[in-house]
Amino acid sequence: MKIALFLLGMFASSTTLALPMQYHMDLNFAQRLGQNTMQACKDLTQPAAVVVLDQGGQVLWSQRHQNVGPHNLIAAQKKAYTAYSSKNSSLDFMRRAQTQLDAANLNTLDELLLLGGGVPVRYEQQLIGAVGVAGAGGSQQDHNCALEGIKKTLSS
Secondary structure: HHHHHHHHHHHHOOOOOOOOOOOOOOOOHHHHHHHHHHHHHHHHHOOOOEEEEEEOOOOEEEEOOOOOOOHHHHHHHHHHHHHHHHHHHHHHHHHHHHHHHHHHHHHOOOOOOOOOOOOEEEEEEEEEEEEEEEEEOOHHHHHHHHHHHHHHHHHH
């Protein structure tokens, strides 16, 4: 009888819990983010390749400037995935791998790219995706483009 009352109490209390609000990146937001990031690259350094991943880590939007090598689109996707998967910028992840021996082996995973340019996208403290940039002139430049694109998109 005590077990039945305990179980009944568990079900009764669980029905009063509210589910957390979940935000999802849609195609319109991804396009705006990608375009803002492309523009940030042009304004800050030079044209680049940009990839936007959704909250599931899948490509939702991608574009490569015609003067940027095709390998940069693959690099941008891997940088975005690295940021999404680690929930940290790929630049910070790269620097950690350079100083911590345990993290250094992560560069052997094909899906990750330990170079700057991947930044997680958060809204209301929820991870909703990531943006990756490649070809803007180096890790720091790629990182800065991604940050500026996110900032502009979230403030508009």
